[in-house]
Amino acid sequence: MNMRSRNLEVKIGNLALANPIMPASGAFGVEMNQAMDFNRLGALVPKSITKYPRGGNPTPRVCEVTSGMINSIGIQSKGIDYYIKEAIPEYAQYPVPLISSISGDTVEEFVEMCQIIGNHPDVDAIELNISCPNLEHDGKAFGMDPDISYDLIKRAKQVTDVPLIAKLTPNVRSIQEIAIACENAGADALTVANTFLAMAIDIHTMKPKIGNIMGGISGPAVKPMIVRMIYQVYQSVDIPIIGCGGVMNPEDAIEMMVAGATAVQVGTASFINPNSMIEIIEGIEAYMIDKEIDDINELIGRFHADGTPNLCV
Numbered sequence: 001m002n003m004r005s006r007n008l009e010v011k012i013g014n015l016a017l018a019n020p021i022m023p024a025s026g027a028f029g030v031e032m033n034q035a036m037d038f039n040r041l042g043a044l045v046p047k048s049i050t051k052y053p054r055g056g057n058p059t060p061r062v063c064e065v066t067s068g069m070i071n072s073i074g075i076q077s078k079g080i081d082y083y084i085k086e087a088i089p090e091y092a093q094y095p096v097p098l099i100s101s102i103s104g105d106t107v108e109e110f111v112e113m114c115q116i117i118g119n120h121p122d123v124d125a126i127e128l129n130i131s132c133p134n135l136e137h138d139g140k141a142f143g144m145d146p147d148i149s150y151d152l153i154k155r156a157k158q159v160t161d162v163p164l165i166a167k168l169t170p171n172v173r174s175i176q177e178i179a180i181a182c183e184n185a186g187a188d189a190l191t192v193a194n195t196f197l198a199m200a201i202d203i204h205t206m207k208p209k210i211g212n213i214m215g216g217i218s219g220p221a222v223k224p225m226i227v228r229m230i231y232q233v234y235q236s237v238d239i240p241i242i243g244c245g246g247v248m249n250p251e252d253a254i255e256m257m258v259a260g261a262t263a264v265q266v267g268t269a270s271f272i273n274p275n276s277m278i279e280i281i282e283g284i285e286a287y288m289i290d291k292e293i294d295d296i297n298e299l300i301g302r303f304h305a306d307g308t309p310n311l312c313v
Helices: 030-034 080-091 107-117 146-157 175-185 220-236 250-259 268-272 276-290
Strands: 010-012 015-017 021-023 062-065 068-071 099-102 125-128 164-168 189-192 196-199 214-218 241-244 263-266
Touching: 021 276, 030 080, 068 220, 068 268, 080 107, 099 107, 107 125, 107 146, 125 146, 146 164, 146 175, 164 175, 175 189, 175 220, 189 220, 214 220, 220 241, 220 250, 241 250, 250 263, 250 276, 263 276, 268 276
Parallel strands: 021 263, 099 125, 125 164, 164 189, 189 241, 241 263
Antiparallel strands: 010 015, 062 068, 068 214, 196 214
């Protein structure tokens, strides 16, 4: 076996990552530094923040289901002022890119937050959580409408120079349509995707297992659908894709990259094993050594390069 070092570096816009593995927003916090070495990650992605503090949804907020979990946290946040004063300095200790995830109630709020956070010297990129409810349009997620998505990103690009990553919702008729709108507006990358709308009922109490009745399902149950979406989006746009949904091991991450993802976010797996991201990075490198792959970029979209038909629908 050839043990020479492998290149795991990937690029999201003009942002270079030492490797493609990062946490999914909402499944990571600075306290996890007690369980893992942040310096080994490709990027740090804290939970989405809002402009003002908010308490989140009623409890219970999480429940386990077959091959996954449902959560409805409600983007609990201490607000942008706390994030700037307290959270950013904590993450800035590590020589790893910080991707700030933001959520707004209106397009104007997104733009305002981008202007503030996107010009902070310790923030390297922004993930726009456009899969959150839009108070301007009857609670429909921003990312469910291509025109709204386009307008939001277009305006955000005018106030910051850091890469903007649009986090898409899978709860749409055509994720490609939204992806194209985001690319046309100037998005530097896309996160595919957020959780799928789901619910669970306790048949003994006849009550929902989630306080908000419905929530988002994540975990291994959703991975095949996310792989399909990455495949379709890769055929539709030319900007990098960050795969997110159901990655539990190195094989899952590699599968997403072969389908078209440049980088991969890990969420549910970290609740089971806080060190899962490090193990996934090590597993990817072991795979590359075994397959005699020198550069991880050779894996990105490999499924398409090997002559698979265009099935974009």
